[in-house]
Amino acid sequence: MQDEAGPRGEGRPNEEWNAAAAEPTPSREPPIFNLPTGVLVALALICGIYLLQRFVLSGAANQLFAVELGFSPVRYIYPLSEQSLAWAWSPVTYSLLHGSFEHLAFNSLWLAAFGTPVCRRLGEVRFVLFWIVSSIAAALLHLVVNWGEPSLMIGASGVISALMGAACRFAFGERQRNFTRMTGLEPPLLSVGQALADRTVRVFIAVWFFGNIAIAVGLPLFGAGSESIAWDAHIGGFLLGFFCFSFFDPYSRRATRA
Template structure:
């Protein structure tokens, strides 16, 4: 980050100021981006939105039903011999996270993906972010399958991955003032250990509120006017636990040193 320079017109006509240069010697951009969202998040948003647009505007109901069955996650698949069915059991623990059942579902997940995916992707980079998406979607699907073993339901949506991003953010994006100062200075703060994260009041409050919201969904309380029975709260918890406890495995090697 370049410090703001103090130009007093030395060597220049009175009142004339020379624009500061960037680190590479060139002039600064006159049109900085309005939304500082990493390429990986933009690509993820483009993918899930593009799939929804194709389904909503171009595909027939029969085609969309086939997509839901072949790419949505269903616990009942694993009651049958895997060799006697298609390979959907192999890809659906990930592919379900790219599908959405309604525009409201897509819009809600897109907002949270931009909010929590941005700091995570910026910290670990695009390649590690893709790996994190794959693993967290599987973790969310796994807990959903355990809780709903043998159920013929279909689960779609990126909420499990987004919950994992929320859990990951608890390990570095929240914290005391000096960590906030480091972020404002353009530096990534060290990763908090699980104990350090839980010792931080902001993190504790966030986790408690988050879990209470999902418990409310689990017992059938309506959330924001939605049908709670259709919300996979167990997938949310599976993703969050993965992100919170195992984010260190995805962090860049130079950033894994925990805070003192």
């Protein structure tokens, strides 16, 4: 390897060497979609299912599709042996359905924003596992709060909330960004206490919880229809992502050195 002063002894004249060194290096074109494969697949899946419901299935078939894949607390007050297996798969499949284009677009935006750093850190297999577990956690708190209610919950918001909670443990704060800039590596996972000690994380969590509690008590912060937002599922997902991310994170052992 040559040092910055160039080769010594016999060689090209300094002018020729300097001209060659000044020649611009061809740069790679940035990718069109700068998203990890896991996030792209998730976006394709939820968009594909929405298009299937919107343009392919008939009205009756679409309703049956939503009931069988959506999450409903009323299922669990009846004997499970006397119904379909929807009680088993719906705590996950509801996260793939969306009721409107606005609902889909909003969740897709946040999935791209928060799913990208988490998926890059976890890898595709762990990302899928995290999606499954966080959707179940979100559905579980929704079930507890709405026990026996004949409502139907759909949407990826619980999972996205878990991704937000997970990002608070490694992606926020100047210290974490500086680590990545200087080393090019994933930053160490912060402990819960270290994350809460970061002002950026505290402000984000405070604003996030304020918005969801406002929905819970009926404040019209998000316009008409905000009363139908499953705030409890959001909280269930966020708590899972924030407190349990270390169980999924391959870098969690670095937290002791942070």
